[in-house]
Amino acid sequence: xxxxxxxxxxxxxxxxxxxxxxxxxxxxxxxxxxxxxxxxxxxxxxxxxxxxxxxxxxxxxxxxxxxxxxxxxxxxxxxxxxxxxxxxxxxxxxxxxxxxxxxxxxxxxxxxxxxxxxxxxxxxxxxxxxxxxxxxxxxxxxxxxxxxxxxxxxxxxxxxxxxxxxxxxxxxxxxxxxxxxxxxxxxxxxxxxxxxxxxxxxxxxxxxxxxxxxxxxxxxxxxxxxxxxxxxxxxxxxxxxxxxxxxxxxxxxxxxxxxxxxxxxxxxxxxxxxxxxxxxxxxxxxxxx
Numbered sequence: 570x571x572x573x574x575x576x577x578x579x580x581x582x583x584x585x586x587x588x589x590x591x592x593x594x595x596x597x598x599x600x601x602x603x604x605x606x607x608x609x610x611x612x613x614x615x616x617x618x619x620x621x622x623x624x625x626x627x628x629x630x631x632x633x634x635x636x637x638x639x640x641x642x643x644x645x646x647x648x649x650x651x652x653x654x655x656x657x658x659x660x661x662x663x664x665x666x667x668x669x670x671x672x673x674x675x676x677x678x679x680x681x682x683x684x685x686x687x688x689x690x691x692x693x694x695x696x697x698x699x700x701x702x703x704x705x706x707x708x709x710x711x712x713x714x715x716x717x718x719x720x721x722x723x724x725x726x727x728x729x730x731x732x733x734x735x736x737x738x739x740x741x742x743x744x745x746x747x748x749x750x751x752x753x754x755x756x757x758x759x760x761x762x763x764x765x766x767x768x769x770x771x772x773x774x775x776x777x778x779x780x781x782x783x784x785x786x787x788x789x790x791x792x793x794x795x796x797x798x799x800x801x802x803x804x805x806x807x808x809x810x811x812x813x814x815x816x817x818x819x820x821x822x823x824x825x826x827x828x829x830x831x832x833x834x835x836x837x838x839x840x841x842x843x844x845x846x847x848x849x850x851x852x853x854x855x856x857x858x
Contacts, residue, residue: 583650583698584811585609585642587631587687588657590617592754593706597654597804598626601811609646611657633657633683643690650694652702652811655684661720664781667771673720680724685731692744701744704810705732706803709750709826713833713840716848717788736818747810748819751803752826753795780855787849798823 584601588594589610602608602625610621611631618628629645632638661668661676688703695701710718711725729748736746771778806820821830832840845851 583607584652585646585650586654586656587611591656593800593803594656597807600808634678639686639690648694649697650691651698653691654807655705662718663766664717665719667773667781668720669769669772672769676720676724681727695744696742702811703746704807706749709752709829712830715844716850745816747816749803749806750821752823752829753797754800784850784854787854791849798825
């Protein structure tokens, strides 16, 4: 059993948070700052730097998909770092037949390769701290994929596999690795995903796109009825992974997160039916309008 008692050696500890301007990263950064941590907050838009600095954070310019930017960010953080929290990520969703190839590659580039790139860049600094910690924020869909969420689920599953390998590779080196798996949270990420896909558009012939029209309409209705949970449970889990004497390997958070994770133990046919109905994909979902 992991030891969840707090590690009291948090004074003057340093952390780098990617995705620090997002719905999970910002409240986490504020909480750690209140605890006395030196908080390096990664940002992409120059306009965010001044706002982050005004709150007492140490802004770090970072583009996960640019190796030079990643290297420069690691140099900015310095030779010693106590913790890395990978919160950054994007959501690409839609029928796999219709999602453009460049969007699929962007999904994996940001959520998988970009996160690994940052982790590799700061590992020497984490080792130098004599007990560094990495907390990766994934999603419960890495355990159970959902219709029309295949791209993001695939990225989170790949990220979870890398997390497991890192955990075993780094443990003998004194660096612990934890994975937080939230359910759907009340953040702007899905609104951004909808806008991005509206801007890019689907691939496929008009006939193929028409074939999915009713299914996508039902999916949007089902999504609108869903009530995402608060970010607080995920923030609490990350905080625990950073401060417990012996953090757990995985934390599943949110009521819907635990419910979706439990579905993986059901027979495949039953699970597929439950998930399909939940997002509006009934027997007539693909019938012509």
